[in-house]
Amino acid sequence: MKHDNTSKPWGFSPEQIAAALDAAPYKVEDPDTPYDPNDEAAVNAFWENAEVRMPGQRGKQKKPVKIPVSIRLSAEVVDYFKQGGEGWQTRLEEALQTYIAEHRKAA
Structure with missing residues (x-):
């Protein structure tokens, strides 16, 4: 029999999550990021072709x-x-x- 998970994810209410997001810095400064993390379109474009792999699984070969x-x-x-x-x-x-x-x- 499958059990339902009745606990809240991470133990936080939606209100607590919203408050934490509101308190977060407005702009992210990360010079090592290959895209502007504050630009939603740039983030989506960067991750559009991302490959999800399991640990130890090889990706496409360059050679x-x-x-x-x-x-x-x-x-x-x-x-x-x-x-x-x-x-x-x-x-x-x-x-x-x-x-x-x-x-x-x-x-």
Whole structure:
């Protein structure tokens, strides 16, 4: 059996909410906001195309998604790239991209 929620949301009455909104500053000053938060049309335009995602859910990709593969590399190659610390797989990817670019020109 489904139970009805009989409590008030947040425990505030509509009158208390209205009083708090009336007491709030008239203008919002936020230089980091990409739109004027005091302009309702600008706020609506900004949020019109917003995507709602669950935590951990990826959004649209700017670049093509990489393909997971399993390859065997020599210890020397892995050690070389891991010596640079975090991001070693990205550096390995960049080295392979450079190799491809150089060899495509020659072909």
